Amino acid sequence: MTAENRTVVVTGIGAFTPxxxxxxxxWQGLIEGRSGVAALTEEWAxxxxxxxxxxxxxxxxEILPRPLARKLDRSAQFALIAAREAxxxxxxxxxxxxxxxxxxxxxxxxxxxxxxxxxxxxxDQYDVLKxxxxxxxxxxxxxxxxxxxxxxxxxxxxxxxxxxxxxxSACASGAEAIxxxxxxxxxxxxxxxxxxxxEAAIHPxxxxxxxxxxxxxxxxxxxxxxxxxxxxxxxxxxLGEGAGVVVLESxxxxxxxxxxxxxxxxxQGLSSDAHHIAQPEPTGAGVARAIADLFxxxxxxxxxVVHVNAHATSTPQGDTAEVKALRKELGEHLDHVAISATxxxxxxxxxGAGGIxxxxxxxxxxxxxxxxxxxxxxxxxxxxxxxxTGEPRTLPEGRIAALNNSFGFGGHNVVLAFxxx
Amino acid sequence: xxxxxxxxxxxAEIVNEIAGIPTEDVELDKSFTDDLDVDSLSMVExxxxxxxxxxxxxxxxxxxxxxxxxxxxxxxxxxx
Numbered sequence: 001m002t003a004e005n006r007t008v009v010v011t012g013i014g015a016f017t018p019x020x021x022x023x024x025x026x027w028q029g030l031i032e033g034r035s036g037v038a039a040l041t042e043e044w045a046x047x048x049x050x051x052x053x054x055x056x057x058x059x060x061x062e063i064l065p066r067p068l069a070r071k072l073d074r075s076a077q078f079a080l081i082a083a084r085e086a087x088x089x090x091x092x093x094x095x096x097x098x099x100x101x102x103x104x105x106x107x108x109x110x111x112x113x114x115x116x117x118x119x120x121x122x123x124d125q126y127d128v129l130k131x132x133x134x135x136x137x138x139x140x141x142x143x144x145x146x147x148x149x150x151x152x153x154x155x156x157x158x159x160x161x162x163x164x165x166x167x168x169s170a171c172a173s174g175a176e177a178i179x180x181x182x183x184x185x186x187x188x189x190x191x192x193x194x195x196x197x198x199e200a201a202i203h204p205x206x207x208x209x210x211x212x213x214x215x216x217x218x219x220x221x222x223x224x225x226x227x228x229x230x231x232x233x234x235x236x237x238x239l240g241e242g243a244g245v246v247v248l249e250s251x252x253x254x255x256x257x258x259x260x261x262x263x264x265x266x267x268q269g270l271s272s273d274a275h276h277i278a279q280p281e282p283t284g285a286g287v288a289r290a291i292a293d294l295f296x297x298x299x300x301x302x303x304x305v306v307h308v309n310a311h312a313t314s315t316p317q318g319d320t321a322e323v324k325a326l327r328k329e330l331g332e333h334l335d336h337v338a339i340s341a342t343x344x345x346x347x348x349x350x351x352g353a354g355g356i357x358x359x360x361x362x363x364x365x366x367x368x369x370x371x372x373x374x375x376x377x378x379x380x381x382x383x384x385x386x387x388x389t390g391e392p393r394t395l396p397e398g399r400i401a402a403l404n405n406s407f408g409f410g411g412h413n414v415v416l417a418f419x420x421x
Numbered sequence: 422x423x424x425x426x427x428x429x430x431x432x433a434e435i436v437n438e439i440a441g442i443p444t445e446d447v448e449l450d451k452s453f454t455d456d457l458d459v460d461s462l463s464m465v466e467x468x469x470x471x472x473x474x475x476x477x478x479x480x481x482x483x484x485x486x487x488x489x490x491x492x493x494x495x496x497x498x499x500x501x
Contacts, residue, residue: 135472136469139463140466
């Protein structure tokens with residue numbers, strides 16, 4: 001039951017994104033090379049320096065009943081919708097705590113992260129306090145704004161009693177959650193873990209705060225062209241929102257119940273920069289150490305890696321440093337690796353990025369197709385790698401692997417690896 | 422002075438808004454917690470909405486005594 005280093009597989013996926021409200025429509029949008037970015041039409045956006053963002057394609061209020069939705073921060077709403085999809089996709093029909101369930105709830109975990117937590121709840125309720133007084137502040141405020149709220153609500157939904165966790169590492173949070181979940185299963189703490197990332201930070205304060213860091217694109221006149229990783233004219237990231245969730249399971253557990261397996265979740269590589277609170281390490285040394293850590297601690301050959309879903313947020317420094325790191329660790333083999341920057345279409349979901357990009361990576365392996373990177377009109381001379389642009393790229397036959405990179409403010413580097421079965 | 426029927430109808434609308442329970446199911450003998458899916462946090466919302474609607478003050482100490490819809494209706498009628 002607690003054998004070390006058990007094989008972990010992906011048996012369910014769910015996505016609630018700017019390109020579509022489920023994994024199928026998300027994937028369709030990626031393959032079509034569609035942008036989910038649009039002008040913000042809210043009145044509060046009128047005077048902001050940044051007036052574009054990638055809202056979810058579907059409003060969560062159209063899916064969740066209102067009495068439930070009003071007790072959940074928008075980030076938890078996204079996570080719950082994506083988790084329900086992933087749970088059903090994995091073939092589970094009831095929470096593990098139901099009498100009819102064949103799954104032991106003490107062997108089920110949930111690890112869902114967000115980078116910022118319930119920031120819109122916090123700010124909205126502060127407005128309520130100032131404008132309407134003490135009595136009108138919602139009693140649900142604390143359970144809505146706490147960063148572990150999406151994980152806790154997903155844990156309640158599926159009946160997880162092996163452990164519910166929320167790693168926080170800014171824009172690496174979603175990937176760190178999935179890495180943590182893989183370790184929970186490998187080490188024998190759980191047989192099944194629902195894992196992913198979510199974020200809902202489209203609000204004037206976060207937008208202005210990121211903008212004042214000079215981190216965001218101000219290409220307000222051309223929203224769909226603003227997120228342009230690897231292009232010479234990239235000028236920062238575009239804020240997106242949404243969630244991506246996967247069901248991870250020990251290979252034995254999945255086989256015993258005859259589950260459909262998308263791919264193997266091989267493992268993670270981790271490092272930290274100790275360089276700057278918000279700047280990427282310009283040579284990519286920290287990212288390179290995370291990639292090296294991945295290969296050092298997992299049975300994975302570099303030659304198997306044929307695709308990378310890059311972190312590539314469309315910032316001048318970060319995109320270049322990541323490619324340098326990939327070149328350093330993969331050497332000439334990088335010439336045979338199809339790199340996709342799906343943030344060109346979805347914008348940057350911060351803590352949700354690792355979630356939806358894991359779903360994208362899983363589907364790229366399952367369909368053997370790498371999504372395009374849009375808006376690369378003039379490839380930066382410093383990008384010495386094979387960027388998939390234009391049409392999606394067919395990936396090779398045989399046993400192939402893919403990486404999903406996520407890095408966060410604070411110098412957190414997470415590299416996840418997946419492989420066909 | 423509101424009648425029992427008026428207060429019950431008003432409370433039913435509030436419970437419907439907060440917990441999604443159909444208004445016709447909000448009856449005098451129903452328990453907020455056990456029958457109407459109103460947990461302790463949502464009960465605070467029900468109380469604040471009822472105070473506003475009926476112009477009554479329901480102190481925090483009193484809320485724990487309001488176990489059924491009938492308890493709340495009686496309190497509101499007596500204190501409005």
